[in-house]
Amino acid sequence: MSTASVERGQREAWHTAYQRDGYIAVRGLLVAAEVAELLDTFMGLHAAGPIPHCFAPVRLAESGGDILKAYPRMMHPHRVNATARRYLLHPRIWEVLESCLGEEPLAAQSMFYFKPPTARGQALHQDDYYLKTKPGKCVAAWVAVDPADEENGGLAVVPGTQGLPILCPHQADPVVSFTKDEVDLPEGLTPVPIPLAPGDVLFFNGTLAHGSFPNRSRDRFRRAFICHYVPRSSTQISQWYNPLLTRDGQEVVLPHNDWGGPCGEEQDL
Numbered sequence: 001m002s003t004a005s006v007e008r009g010q011r012e013a014w015h016t017a018y019q020r021d022g023y024i025a026v027r028g029l030l031v032a033a034e035v036a037e038l039l040d041t042f043m044g045l046h047a048a049g050p051i052p053h054c055f056a057p058v059r060l061a062e063s064g065g066d067i068l069k070a071y072p073r074m075m076h077p078h079r080v081n082a083t084a085r086r087y088l089l090h091p092r093i094w095e096v097l098e099s100c101l102g103e104e105p106l107a108a109q110s111m112f113y114f115k116p117p118t119a120r121g122q123a124l125h126q127d128d129y130y131l132k133t134k135p136g137k138c139v140a141a142w143v144a145v146d147p148a149d150e151e152n153g154g155l156a157v158v159p160g161t162q163g164l165p166i167l168c169p170h171q172a173d174p175v176v177s178f179t180k181d182e183v184d185l186p187e188g189l190t191p192v193p194i195p196l197a198p199g200d201v202l203f204f205n206g207t208l209a210h211g212s213f214p215n216r217s218r219d220r221f222r223r224a225f226i227c228h229y230v231p232r233s234s235t236q237i238s239q240w241y242n243p244l245l246t247r248d249g250q251e252v253v254l255p256h257n258d259w260g261g262p263c264g265e266e267q268d269l
């Protein structure tokens, strides 16, 4: 079998599984040296301290027992750091996205989660409640930097929610979730943990409900580089995500979708 046909077969398999299930885990998409580069980059940024509009950690002694105040997530690091931008536009991630969507993606967001031991998790939610992608859905690419499992705050997804409309959230339990929104699941649907190894990437669509466990491990961080993309054919997005980027880094501005949506009060992620 030629390389080209293996590639075509692989792309078709990704497309079929993603369209059917709303998510796929691609194992080992990033190699160890790439994971190490992400780790060095973000630990270096953390050590260097606050970055306006991206990251505002406090000293551990001032965190009042909430480790996430000392290690908050970083928002849109690709706007301030060339390595983050390079990984947001990584060709192998892009290839899977194109296969899943069946069209070119646009990059909308990057984030980095440190999630040290004792960090709270993130209650079940749908990403398009925040991105407000229209007419299609956004796609997340969740890149594991550490092993991620149930003990250290790994991710869980809810099969069966991939085709649902936006569900309106209620207040999440602040003891276990650092974000405030939580959706209730339709009867019969339950979260399924997705253990990931460093370099694995989980792709999932904007209505697939998902969330993460608190980090109950003694000494294991659960770091992840998390990016969101939308189909090139999108005609609207929440203002927070403009400008978007094409594969070669050209900026694209989509019309804002700041209308309240089905729940009336969506806020940016």
Ligand SMILES: O=C(O)CCC(=O)C(=O)O
Pocket (backbone or CB within 6 Å): 113, 121, 122, 127, 140, 153, 155, 210, 211, 212, 224, 226
């Ligand atoms: O990584 C996590 O803990 C949760 C991330 C997440 O749910 C998201 O990026 O939408």
